[in-house]
Amino acid sequence: MKQRSDSAQARWEQHTQRPLFCLAAAFAVAYAVPIVRPDASAEVKWWCEVVEWGVWAAFAVDYVIRLLLAERRWEFVRSRWLDLCAVILPMIQPLRLLRLVATLLLVGQRARMASQIRLTTYVGGSVIGLLMFGSLAVLSVERDSPEGNIDTLGDAVWWSFTTMTTVGYGDHAPTTGLGRVLAVGLMLSGIALLGVVTANIAAWFIARFEKDDAEERRQTAAIAELAQEVRLLRAEVASLRAVEGVPEQRR
Secondary structure (H helix, E strand, C coil), rough: HHHHHEEEHHHHHHHHHHHHHHHHHHHHHHHHHHHHHHCHHHHHHHHHHHHHHHHHHHHHHHHHHCCCCCCCHHHHHHCCHHHHHHHHHHHHHHHHHHHHHHHHHHHHHHHHHCCCCCHHHCCCHHHHHHHHHHHHHHHHHHCCCCCCCCHHHHHHHHHHHHHHHHCCCCCCCCCHHHHHHHHHHHHHHHHHHHHHHHHHHHHHHHHHHHHHHHHHHCCCCCHHHHHHHHHHHHHHHEEEEEEEEEECCCC
């Protein structure tokens, strides 16, 4: 029963990876249009709102189905508590920023489960996604601020770059509380991604050194085994000469 349930869950996750990533791309477009084009018509903004909620609902349904397919459901909830928080978060307060955070979390969790997604692709996609969504989010909350100086998409992208790399030139900075929360999130995300890259580079070097050491130990063991066989052969030759009365040649 467990193997059948686990295989059903694995098959579901495998078959829904690409459709959910396509929905995430649709969410990105729907989230960006009203921010990049604030003069868009009310109908366009309404459709963008529908797409955002629809994508979040699709990820929520995906979580519920994976929960139903899991054999140990409590363990599933405990091990994927971040998914559960992302599903519940937009229901508490229907803010666009909460839908953005929830969708990013859900997409990130599904990307980690995709075995075909390598670390380089995952880290690169995370950096691009955080830069893009961070820029859009800070622009949406800072553009109408009386004291804000992030007025264009270019300013927002530049601010996101300097914030994620923790450079902080200070030429652009958020003035609202929500903007500063976004800044903290980007800084922590940048530090975390840098730590992942650094750790994996170090792990690659360590694995390389361990492989070389293992090869050297194998060669040393082979040489020692060969030397032992030579000593045994010499002892056997010496014993045969002793039996036959042939004196052993001196070196």
